Amino acid sequence: MSAQSAECLRTVLSCARCRRRKIRCDRLVPAYDLAAGAPCTAFNPRGDTEIPRSVVHFLEQEIAMLETELRNEGITTEIASPEANRSLDLPCVFKDSVSEINVLQPIPGSISRRDPVREAITASCELQSMIGATIPAGNCLTDMISSVRMGLTPSYTPSLPTAAAATPIQNSVSSGPQDEGLIDIPVLFSLPMHVVHSLVKKYVQRVLPVYPFLHEPSIWGHVERATQNMANQAHGTTSPRVMPDYDFLILYLILSISATLGSANSGHEARCLAFSGSLFAEGIHHLSNRTTFSSDLAEIQSTLLILQYALINPKYANVWVLSGVVMRSCLDLGLHREVSTSMGLDSLAIDLRRQVFWVAYCFDRSICSALQRPLSIPDPSIDTLFPALKGSRPDPTKTLALRQIQFAKLQSTIIEVHFQGKELEEGQTWEKWLSTTDQSLRDWFEMLSPDEDQVSAELAFSTGLTNLYRPSPRIPFPSQSSLLVAFEAACGSAHIYQQHIKCGFFRRPWLAAHNTFSTAMVALFCLRYGHEGICDRWNASEIFQMTKLFTMNLLTLASQGWSEISKYAGTYEKLLGPLLDSVFTENASPSKSFGSSHDAELARLIYPGPAHLEKLRFGNVWFPIESEYQGFDASLFNWED
Numbered sequence: 001m002s003a004q005s006a007e008c009l010r011t012v013l014s015c016a017r018c019r020r021r022k023i024r025c026d027r028l029v030p031a032y033d034l035a036a037g038a039p040c041t042a043f044n045p046r047g048d049t050e051i052p053r054s055v056v057h058f059l060e061q062e063i064a065m066l067e068t069e070l071r072n073e074g075i076t077t078e079i080a081s082p083e084a085n086r087s088l089d090l091p092c093v094f095k096d097s098v099s100e101i102n103v104l105q106p107i108p109g110s111i112s113r114r115d116p117v118r119e120a121i122t123a124s125c126e127l128q129s130m131i132g133a134t135i136p137a138g139n140c141l142t143d144m145i146s147s148v149r150m151g152l153t154p155s156y157t158p159s160l161p162t163a164a165a166a167t168p169i170q171n172s173v174s175s176g177p178q179d180e181g182l183i184d185i186p187v188l189f190s191l192p193m194h195v196v197h198s199l200v201k202k203y204v205q206r207v208l209p210v211y212p213f214l215h216e217p218s219i220w221g222h223v224e225r226a227t228q229n230m231a232n233q234a235h236g237t238t239s240p241r242v243m244p245d246y247d248f249l250i251l252y253l254i255l256s257i258s259a260t261l262g263s264a265n266s267g268h269e270a271r272c273l274a275f276s277g278s279l280f281a282e283g284i285h286h287l288s289n290r291t292t293f294s295s296d297l298a299e300i301q302s303t304l305l306i307l308q309y310a311l312i313n314p315k316y317a318n319v320w321v322l323s324g325v326v327m328r329s330c331l332d333l334g335l336h337r338e339v340s341t342s343m344g345l346d347s348l349a350i351d352l353r354r355q356v357f358w359v360a361y362c363f364d365r366s367i368c369s370a371l372q373r374p375l376s377i378p379d380p381s382i383d384t385l386f387p388a389l390k391g392s393r394p395d396p397t398k399t400l401a402l403r404q405i406q407f408a409k410l411q412s413t414i415i416e417v418h419f420q421g422k423e424l425e426e427g428q429t430w431e432k433w434l435s436t437t438d439q440s441l442r443d444w445f446e447m448l449s450p451d452e453d454q455v456s457a458e459l460a461f462s463t464g465l466t467n468l469y470r471p472s473p474r475i476p477f478p479s480q481s482s483l484l485v486a487f488e489a490a491c492g493s494a495h496i497y498q499q500h501i502k503c504g505f506f507r508r509p510w511l512a513a514h515n516t517f518s519t520a521m522v523a524l525f526c527l528r529y530g531h532e533g534i535c536d537r538w539n540a541s542e543i544f545q546m547t548k549l550f551t552m553n554l555l556t557l558a559s560q561g562w563s564e565i566s567k568y569a570g571t572y573e574k575l576l577g578p579l580l581d582s583v584f585t586e587n588a589s590p591s592k593s594f595g596s597s598h599d600a601e602l603a604r605l606i607y608p609g610p611a612h613l614e615k616l617r618f619g620n621v622w623f624p625i626e627s628e629y630q631g632f633d634a635s636l637f638n639w640e641d
Contacts, residue, residue: 063121070117182241183285185230187278188252189240193227199258200251206261207506209400209451212387213304213359214250215352222250244290246298252283253305260312264503273313273561280309280316300329300356307363311508314562319510323367326360327376335360336382355387358405365408365415369467370514372419372607379412399449406444407460413437414464418472430475434482437468455500462493463515470522471606483530484537490519490526494549501556513557513565520550520572521606527579528602531590540583547576575602 188196200223204216226247233240242248256279263272284306293299303326310317330336335357339350364376386405387398414437416422424433445461448454469486471478478486494516501512527534527547534543554569578593 063118066121066124067117070120181243181290183244183248184239184241185248185282186239187282188248188255189230189234191255196223196227196251196255199255202261203254203258207257207308209398210404211304211308211359211362212398212401213301213356215348219250219254222247226251244286244288246286246291246293246302249283249286249291249302250305252279252286253302253309256280256283256309257305257312260507262505264507265505269560276309277313277316280313284316296329296333297353297356300326300333300360303329304356304359304363311510314510319367320371320373323363324376327364330357330360331377336377336384338384351387354384355401357384358387358401362404362408365411366511369411369415369463370511370518372415372518374420375412375415378416379409400452403444403447403449403452403457407464410437410440410444410464411467414467418467418470418474421474434468438465441465441468453505455496455504456506459493459496459500462489462496463519465489466493466519466522471525473607477529480530480533483526484533486522487526487530487534488537490523491546491549493519494523494546494553497553498549498556501553501560509557509560509562513554513562516550516553516557517568517572520554521602523547523550524572524575524579524602525606527583528590528594528599531579531582535583543583544580547580551576571601571605 200219204219208214208216208219226245229242229245229247230240233242256276259272259276259279263269287302287306293302303322306317307319307322307326310319310322333353335353339345339353345353361382367373368375386402413422417424417433424430428436441461441464445457448457466486466489469478469482469489475482497512497516500507501509523546527543538546550572551569554565554572558564558566558569575598578595578598579590581593582588582590
């Protein structure tokens with residue numbers, strides 16, 4: 001045996017953090033580094049990107065399923081050395097994606113180091129598509145916002161664009177302003193200073209109390225430094241250019257968000273959204289390799305701002321990817337652990353760490369709840385305190401944020417029990433758990449804060465009840481009483497969303513679209529399997545009006561610039577029609593009009609997780625920034641908000 005053939009295959013066993021810091025790793029994967037206060041994530045030898053925790057959980061389930069299918073096909077031979085010439089007979093799903101996978105004649109007494117099933121799965125285009133759908137093509141944060149496919153799922157299959165197809169956002173990383181070192185700022189420069197301050201003030205007063213991941217004095221510091229820098233560069237020119245700067249990035253993102261607040265009541269909603277998109281497209285150039293972040297926490301804060309804007313205008317950023325990036329960054333910094341006094345941080349720094357984590361936590365729970373995807377971190381792993389707790393009473397300025405956190409924890413409990421197999425407490429029955437969680441939701445809703453938006457609280461409560469009593473992998477067919485509650489709550493949330501979508505102050509179409517379609521599927525399931533109880537409770541006219549609200553909401557969202565959603569309205573109507581036939585025809589069973597094909601379609605859609613590969617095969621749609629940006633017009637905004 002030659003020395004080359006006898007050489008052992010080198011395997012990277014160090015974790016990502018130890019490899020990055022070039023320190024000795026104990027090679028216990030996964031493990032928790034108590035000294036560093038950070039989780040140990042495995043190194044990805046195929047690139048610099050670390051796979052999100054939720055993606056790993058899903059892929060493990062998919063791999064287990066594919067392994068079973070391959071074994072059923074009789075594929076049990078071992079992968080060979082390159083010298084072998086016999087190819088592995090794979091199922092047709094893999095034949096086009098796996099090239100030259102060879103087998104080796106078994107050697108008696110030898111120990112296999114490679115698994116043919118694992119190799120086949122890893123090389124398959126389907127698995128690569130799933131991984132690519134939630135991981136950006138590059139290793140820069142800009143790659144996560146450069147291209148988004150506008151569908152009801154947030155995932156897309158990324159590919160590196162050609163120079164001709166690259167968007168201005170991508171060019172900010174590879175060419176153009178970054179090569180020259182300076183960035184044009186025509187949109188920001190056109191804004192009067194009093195407008196800039198008014199928009200920032202609106203964000204500080206209306207959004208920051210609910211999501212306090214930024215310190216208010218720091219926000220005004222960013223504004224002051226950015227405007228002063230712009231004024232210094234404006235001497236003797238009508239088109240100033242500036243270097244990529246973190247202060248400008250924060251200012252642009254806040255202005256982009258604030259420009260959409262209350263736009264539904266101004267009569268210029270479309271123009272406000274276009275103006276907001278112009279601000280975002282121009283400001284995101286400051287997110288480049290030349291931008292200097294003061295700390296890792298500052299980078300998370302900027303990503304949270306981008307995520308906030310993505311929920312408002314999903315075509316500019318990938319919500320699912322950004323949410324995963326934020327949570328992985330929080331875990332890497334150990335923000336989910338309470339700070340030790342040995343770190344020597346002051347109370348303001350400690351509280352800011354808590355605020356950043358809990359805002360990221362709220363985003364993670366709301367997004368995972370809308371998609372029924374695994375949570376990024378289980379609640380038992382979190383021991384950091386809530387923000388600004390003074391003794392037993394919270395800081396009054398953090399009341400709205402604490403309300404968000406409390407509801408997010410209830411969401412977390414529901415997701416873990418329904419979708420992640422969390423065990424109930426010892427001696428607790430399913431009915432007792434439902435009753436306890438139901439009462440917790442009602443207690444949360446009844447403790448409405450005077451400063452809280454009542455419509456948002458009602459919407460959260462209705463959505464929580466729908467998710468509590470809905471069918472799930474744990475309870476595929478809930479009781480008739482549960483179906484009745486779920487149907488009423490789902491239709492109630494649709495009624496509230498109708499008001500919120502049309503005239504809400506802080507609207508987030510991404511959440512509205514996903515929650516509307518998810519609750520619509522729950523309503524269909526309840527009408528299919530709880531038909532008798534629903535028809536006894538409401539008459540045919542009431543059921544018709546209640547169920548049509550979902551169609552109206554989806555079409556309204558489609559008319560606001562997300563045209564792809566209309567397809568999902570059609571899917572819902574296709575399934576609703578046969579069920580309404582049974583409602584209009586007294587004493588008719590839904591099974592007579594709702595055939596097996598309808599049942600199969602409903603069963604596929606009731607759990608809208610990432611397992612539907614067709615959602616990842618729509619290809620890439622690049623959304624170039626408008627060549628002519630929407631300029632500023634003072635009449636666009638309602639200055640009394």
